[in-house]
Amino acid sequence: MKAHSSSSFPVILSAFLLLIHSSVFALEKEEGKKKSETTVAGDVTIHTTETKEKMMVGWIEKVKIEPENLVMHAKLAPGTETSSIGAENVKSFKKKGEKWIKFDLVDRKGKKQTLKRKLIRIAKIKRPGNDPIERFTIKLELCVGNTFLEEEVTIADRTGFEYELLIGRSFLAGNLTIDPSLSYTVKPSCR
Amino acid sequence: MMYKIKVLLILLSFLTTPLLGFAEAESATSELEEENNNLEKDLVGWIEKVKLSPSNITLEAKLDTGADNCSLNAQDIKKFKRKGQTWVKFKIKNREKKEKTIELPVIKQTRIKRVKGKSQVRPVVRLGLCLGSKYSEVDVNLADRSNFAYPLLVGRSFLSAHVVLDPSRTYTTEPNCKSD
Numbered sequence: 140m141k142a143h144s145s146s147s148f149p150v151i152l153s154a155f156l157l158l159i160h161s162s163v164f165a166l167e168k169e170e171g172k173k174k175s176e177t178t179v180a181g182d183v184t185i186h187t188t189e190t191k192e193k194m195m196v197g198w199i200e201k202v203k204i205e206p207e208n209l210v211m212h213a214k215l216a217p218g219t220e221t222s223s224i225g226a227e228n229v230k231s232f233k234k235k236g237e238k239w240i241k242f243d244l245v246d247r248k249g250k251k252q253t254l255k256r257k258l259i260r261i262a263k264i265k266r267p268g269n270d271p272i273e274r275f276t277i278k279l280e281l282c283v284g285n286t287f288l289e290e291e292v293t294i295a296d297r298t299g300f301e302y303e304l305l306i307g308r309s310f311l312a313g314n315l316t317i318d319p320s321l322s323y324t325v326k327p328s329c330r
Numbered sequence: 331m332m333y334k335i336k337v338l339l340i341l342l343s344f345l346t347t348p349l350l351g352f353a354e355a356e357s358a359t360s361e362l363e364e365e366n367n368n369l370e371k372d373l374v375g376w377i378e379k380v381k382l383s384p385s386n387i388t389l390e391a392k393l394d395t396g397a398d399n400c401s402l403n404a405q406d407i408k409k410f411k412r413k414g415q416t417w418v419k420f421k422i423k424n425r426e427k428k429e430k431t432i433e434l435p436v437i438k439q440t441r442i443k444r445v446k447g448k449s450q451v452r453p454v455v456r457l458g459l460c461l462g463s464k465y466s467e468v469d470v471n472l473a474d475r476s477n478f479a480y481p482l483l484v485g486r487s488f489l490s491a492h493v494v495l496d497p498s499r500t501y502t503t504e505p506n507c508k509s510d
Binding site: 149150152153154156157160193215219300308311313315316317318319 | 491498
């Protein structure tokens with residue numbers, strides 16, 4: 140009896156150790172998997188205390204304007220509230236009693252396309268020593284990464300500036316976070 | 331038969347011990363990598379408080395990833411010569427109406443493209459900026475203007491190394507850099 144009980148103790152201990160080791164090993168592996176999700180801009184999402192996940196993008200990104208399928212290069216501008224776009228040949232016209240705006244956009248490759256949008260509002264901007272100018276605001280369907288929004292965009296004169304489109308906080312807030320060290324991290328992929 | 335099973339069991343329990351250590355180490359390194367990634371950059375809003383060095387004055391700053399460089403609204407900007415070098419003396423005021431006068435050597439003159447109006451030539455000085463726990467010395471151009479709301483504009487020359495920006499948030503942090 141004594142011989143039997145003294146030989147079963149190391150077996151029980153080993154079985155116990157084996158159980159502990161394998162379960163701890165499995166747990167660490169599982170934890171390790173979760174923690175090793177590396178940060179790759181464009182694919183990564185920042186989990187905040189809010190329910191909405193925000194995509195991380197760079198300071199310049201390609202933006203697609205729908206439904207014309209126009210791809211433009213945009214500077215993300217968190218310092219500005221409203222988005223604005225540089226356009227040429229800006230003209231207003233009447234359509235079924237409503238005021239519309241016709242304007243030309245030039246994509247990165249130099250291809251020009253004429254767009255027509257309903258006028259949302261006009262801002263008359265006084266300039267000391269100059270004639271006041273009219274700024275038209277229209278709506279554009281914009282796609283950045285997989286974020287798709289219909290945005291109010293002001294048509295501006297951006298001649299001499301490198302990026303035709305400025306994306307302001309009205310689009311960015313709640314949807315995107317910006318890594319200023321990166322650029323062109325995502326392609327428009329809203330559908 | 332039972333004896334062989336016992337021996338096998340004892341052997342296995344010993345063999346799995348180093349595996350345990352390996353799993354722990356693996357999870358520890360990925361944890362460290364994650365920490366390092368997070369340590370590299372802080373998540374901040376688009377308006378933050380920034381402490382300036384020299385002077386130690388705290389200013390409200392607009393963080394703009396669209397700006398290449400940093401710019402500071404200063405008043406009474408006056409150039410003078412010191413030991414043959416061009417220096418500049420200027421005043422800055424914060425929201426609490428705290429005022430500081432700073433004297434610094436001029437690094438260069440820079441031409442700023444303005445959205446409205448003509449381009450401007452501005453003196454550039456070297457300033458230390460502290461945002462959250464991140465500190466860097468950067469070139470800052472001085473604009474002769476009073477704006478106590480957001481006198482400092484922080485561009486990518488500072489932001490790229492230190493932060494990622496959440497445009498939906500403001501005032502997420504206070505300056506708390508370790509002084510060397």
